[in-house]
Every structure is written in C-alpha cells, then in structure tokens.
Amino acid sequence: MKQVKLTFLFLILNFGGLAIGSWLMNNGPMTDWYTNLNQASWTPPGWVFGVAWTSIMICFSLYLGKLFTKDYRSKLIFVFLVQFILNVSWNYTFFNQRLVLFGLITIVLLTSLIFYYFFKLSKNTSYYKFLLLPYMIWLCIATSLNLYILIHN
Template sequence: MRNIGSLIVFAALVAIAASSGATFMPGEWYAALNKPAWTPPNWIFPVAWTILYIMIAIAGWLAWKAAGFTHAMVVWGLALILNALWSYIMFGQHEISLAFLELAGLWIAIVLFIVMAWRIDPRASWLFVPYLAWVTFAGALNFAIWQLN
C-alpha cells in the first residue's frame, strides 16, 4: 500500500503542474500567430502531454523509491515547476522570447535528471528520454514562432 500511496502523491504533484496547461490555454492570441509549416495539429499536444505526464510521475516515483529525497528529486521538482511556468509565460503573458529561454532551462533540468537518476534507477532516466525529445521539439517550435512573430 505504501508504494501505491507514494505513486499517487507523485501523480498528484504532476497533475498540479499539468493544471497550468489547462489554466493558460493557447486561445485566440496563439491562433493568430505565424507558425512554421511543421507545427503539429492542436490535438497532438494534449495527447503527448498526457503520456509524458504519466511517465514523469513514474520516473520521479521510481527515483524516490530507490533513493529517497536526493538531488535528483530536487531537479525533478524543478523541472515540474519550469514545466508549469512555461504555459503561464507563453499563453498567460504572451512572452514568446521569455518562454523560449524558460524552456531552455527546462531542457537543462531534464538532462540533469536523466544523468542524476541513471545512478539511482536507470528506468527513471529512460522514462525522461521522450520528455527530453518532446521539449527539444517544443523548443524548436517556440523558437520558430518567436522568429516568425
């Protein structure tokens, strides 16, 4: 039961961070922006993020279960905060350039977690690899939107 309870805590923490994306939606402002031709359709984003958020929760839980509260967990939490902040900066404040810089910080936090968690539980690191790939793509998209607008 302890394992299920702690997994629920990690899922709740991720859900709180994910709520930023539900609070700060793209809306009309984003729809009016110039975007590159390779911008995915809008329906892709919630599907991708749902899968990624599940993986993020499990990765954090695995690392915590294996070693407790470590520096890797601090970085995991920082990544969660940065993830939540991006939606606020981009869609809440309409700050495309600042959102890109913030996303660069998120990218670094993800890489740091992958490296730190590898020694703790490699499965946690592997679960963050799709997150890194998606944030890399999101960063390229954010940068392209910034340049086009």
C-alpha cells in the same frame, strides 16, 4: 509498495501541474494572438498536445516513483520543484503574458533540467530512466516551436 505510493503521489502532483498550467494559459492556443502567429510547419495539431502531455506525465510519474525509492534527498525534492515551476510557468509566460523570449528561456531551462534527470540523477534507476525519453523528445520539439515563433514573428 513505497514505489506505488510515490508514483500515485507524483501522478497527482504532475497532473495537478498540468491543470494549473492549463488554467494559467488563459485559453492560450485558442486565442487570436496564437492562431495568427507564423507557426512552424511541424507544429502538431492541437489534440496531440493533450495526448503527449498525458503520456509524458504518466511516464514521468513512474520514473519519479522509482527515483524517489532509490534516493530521497532534499536535492531531488528541490530539482522536482524547479521542474514543476518551470513547466507550469511556461504556459503563463508564453500564452498568457505573450513573452516569447522569456518563454524560450523557460523551456530551455526545463529541457536542460530533464536532461539532467536523465544523465545525472538516474544512475540507480536502471531502465526506468528511459521513461524520460518522451518528455525529452517533446521538450526538444516544443523548444524548436517556441524558437521558430520568436524568430519568425
């Protein structure tokens, strides 16, 4: 029962973070600035982002629900809060402020933190850690897209 409650809490927090990030983008992907950028040929169509982030946050919430039942330390709360801030702030940094280099630094830190979850914080979660794979894969793709824009614009 504890895991279900925690998972529900993380669903609210994670989807709340997506909503905040979306609001902070200031119409990011639909702006002339973004649409006129030289983008990588592997940039997915716009609808993929919504599907990907919905799936990622469901998986991540399930993972966190399990993780926090096994080990509820202030370190986990701190790591989650840093992840939350990095995830939300990338939208603002990249789309709203158009700071592509700082966006790249932000997304590299976020990616590193999710890999840290997988390799260091998941020892007691057995197969639940594999719920992080969609997040890890997506962040690698997003990082490459951010880097491409930095280099080619």
